[in-house]
Amino acid sequence: MFLVGLTGGVATGKSTIGKMFLDLGVPIIDADLMARRIVEPGRSAWHQIREAFGSGVFHSETGEVDRAALRKIIFEDDLQREKLNRITHPEIYKEMCWEVAKCALSGHQYVVLDLPLLFEAGVMVDYMHKIIVVTCEEDLQLQRLMEQRLLSERESKLMINAQMSLEQKASRAQFVIENSGNMGDSREQVEKIHEELSSSPFHWKIRLIFGIALGGAVGLLCFLTREIVKASKMGGKWSPLTLH
Incomplete structure (x- = not known):
């Protein structure tokens, strides 16, 4: 079994593309899902975040991380973002490795790892046999982000600018999916990539x-x-x- 990285910018539609691979029978390991799992109350990352950022980034009723409050801090301050990444990234990778091992034991030919910060973090790049980058038009990305997360234009631009540009990411990928059109166009691109990956002898x-x-x-x-x-x-x- 080999690993395929799926990345792109925020609100470019990675989750939608990942669902299309899942519909084709390809396992998807989502870093965002792992990120939510590792900060559940009582876990190691949860304790470290409380120690590093204080109780103000937690919901007082449930004890869960207040992602909106934390987001305001890290997107205004690069040092704070790096601090959070040092806490969460190792734990996320541990969770993902366990999921990869399960998929390998199940006999899958390849697995897709949905890693929004694949290039920014740099840790997993060398382990990917192929990398897929999902892109879309800049105005559409901004609009999607504002609508999906109910953010202001300023907040949305801060989030987008905190990541590597789509052009840089696309230049480092083996496959690029342009996700500005309709679902049918995107699905056709996914099916073509899946056909090529499925015919690869690399897993043998x-x-x-x-x-x-x-x-x-x-x-x-x-x-x-x-x-x-x-x-x-x-x-x-x-x-x-x-x-x-």
Whole structure:
């Protein structure tokens, strides 16, 4: 199984594109979903955020993170945003790795990782076999963001400008999905990419490497077991240093 990164700008429609891959039977691991999971009350990131930002970024009734309050802080201050990223990113990646492992055990050919900050964070780029960037027209992106999240134009622009530009992201991707048109156009682009990825032999190379590594580990375990049994029959004390 190989990994495909799905990224783009905020409000470009990554979730919609991810749903189209899901409809084709491809597992989607959503970093935003993981981000919500790791800040649930009582978890490690929740405690770290409270310590770093204070109780003002939490709902007093439920104890949950007040995402709107936190957003106002981090989009006005680069240092505060970096502080939050240092807290949340390691925990998000841990959650995603567990989900990837589950998909691998299920025998999927490839899995799509929805990573809004794939290029900005830089941590996961080298692990992606292919990268898909979702783009749309700038005016449409701004309009979508204002409508979807009920933000002012200023807040929306701050959020957009906090990310790498769509042009930069598109230049680093193997596939670009232009998501300014209708759903049919976007679905056609997704199906074409899925067809190309499904025909890739790369997952067989990964399985071969994994098989060789697993076979080596099993062989070593069998060898050590035989030596332990042999040593016990001879009445001697076994030590790894006696194996030749």
